[in-house]
Amino acid sequence: MRNGSGDGRLHFIEPLMPTLVDKSPEGDAWIHEVKFDGYRSQIIIDEAGARIFTRRGLDWTAKYRDLAAAAKTLDVENAIIDGEIIVLNDKGLSDYAELRKAITRRQHDLYFVAFDLLHLNGHDLRDMALEERREILAAILPSDIRIQFSQDLPGDPKAIYHLVDQAGLEGMVSKRRDSKYRSGPSTSWLKAKCYTIGEFELLGVEREAGKPAFALMGEIGTREYVGSAFINSSRAIRERLWKRVQEHAGPAPKGMKRPATQWVKPGLIGRVKHLRGEEDLRHASLQDFREED
Template identity: 80%
Template sequence: VTNEAGLSDFKALRKAITSRQQDLYFVAFDLLHLNGHDLRDIPLEDRREILAEMIPPGGRIQFSQALPGDAKSIFHLIEQAGLEGMVSKRKDSKYRSGNSTAWLKAKCYTIDEYELLGVEREAGKPAFALMAERGTGRYVGSAFITLNREMRERLWQRVQEHAGTAPNGMKRPATQWVKPGLIGRIKHLRGEDDLRHASLPDFTEETG
């Protein structure tokens, strides 16, 4: 799904899957099998050439065009355009399942401030913070707590000393709710109203 500027829009994609399927496009970027033939040992550049010849222009199935050049320069342009990120691949690479050194995903993150609603800590699991939009109190999602040891201990102390109650409609037994006053600086993927791939590297306390 693209926006008015012709750029991919992940937020709009999620809505279109359920309510506006006529707006969906399928963007193909690789071809692994063709007419019973395994193409995974063919270099990526050749696989993509075969794929491009199979896709007519102007349809709902589109070919993902490559952007050759310096990765840092391209990533800068992607950030400026407000896109989520990019994937870099070696042109001569063969396809292999799982992790690979032949391709690299680079994501575009942004940092925003949200109100801390509470924290969830369970034995053997990562701790994460529940965050809300400032001013409205709308729940926007959770973020992994990546504070250093000193700040983490200060956060636990603040939560214990200023225990609060669960917001209306939220039932999470493992959560320690906290009264308003803690503001988290959240690093998260751009492009949506709710948090994705979010972490909490810093927080402050409101004064006054």
Template identity: 80%
Template sequence: MTLAALRKAITRRQHDLYFVAFDLLHLNGHDLRDMALEDRREILAGSDSRIRFSETMPGEANAIYHLIDAAGLEGMVSKPRDSKYRSGPTTNWLKTKFFTESEFELLGVECERGKPAFALMAEPGTRKYVGSAFVSVNREMRERLWKRVQEHAGPPPKDMPKRPATQWVKPGIKARVKHLRGEEELRHASLQDFREEN
């Protein structure tokens, strides 16, 4: 569900919404963090009917990873069944993110001295900004990209805020971007390749 669809559902269809939880830390004034995860989840399973708990998928991590990836989901959270909850960084809680690759239109490249370069992206054919991607390509491709950007220099898209360190380009350069799956805007994105549109 997109953020826009979620907002619409919250205002118009509250009766269709459920809160999905995967852990329970406190209940009715009781601290449950020293209990094992499977015991905390057991309590969660018997709570309010508007609260649902995420299904566990016990098994070998690689097999589960491939199932979730094939289903097109955003990621998974893994915890040992007997783990107690501890705040802060821990090896007991592992969040695995799933990435995908998509094609976008290049709007420009932002490059400040001493900082990594970022490619600014738009949905193809719209010039609507959707986020930036870290320019992680090799040196040869980076130089080729910068040459194309200078050759195709153009004005910024309409309504785009000023970005002094950005070299804007005319429409016509497509880019393949690796990014976090399931987000409306680019997150954890990196430029993989680019081409000129014929």
């Protein structure tokens, strides 16, 4: 964690990554938090000042000048804080699309939501229980700066998930109260994401004997590929879809090579259910389709 040169600087720690699950765990052994739609980041405070790193360890302090300045005001000698950088939309929800704009144009709108503390004042806290680490973290964060504590969500996990979904949030993260912090993929933290429905342009249909059929989807207008969606619609919709695909057969989009795919001309719009808060389609299914107006 510390630099061997003895200059008092702390090293970036690879983050613990939660496992995606269909539903959140039950029982008192878990705490539950909002899954924010932003950039996973890490604040390091040491003798060199305050630095902010991306999930992959890139130093983005220059991009987050205001948040780095806020970190310098914390009453600590040194610390490593795990969290998420977000920006809020007009509904008060974290907004991934607006985040990209805010980084370059609206630094003052950025927040760092802190949810774990890995190091404090010369002590490595990763072997402590999560609940204890979070208690210490909450105590060192004032309420009037843009570094905010991620509060636990009280109540039954099913009820919490329902409220999170209804609010339009990305999902929830459940964490074992007694868990130690270990870098890399972990089942001590579990994330359950909410679904949303959006429209995308149908690029083609991939069909192979003995395998499920998938619709390849792109952004409307640009036809930029965003992922595939499992075709689990009714038989009538599947038959109507395949008929339209054959009628609208066209060349493959530039740069795409999928031998088992029947490509289509622009003009077919698919209604896709997919995980909320992802850059590309994940766990997606085609619900229906229409011809472009």
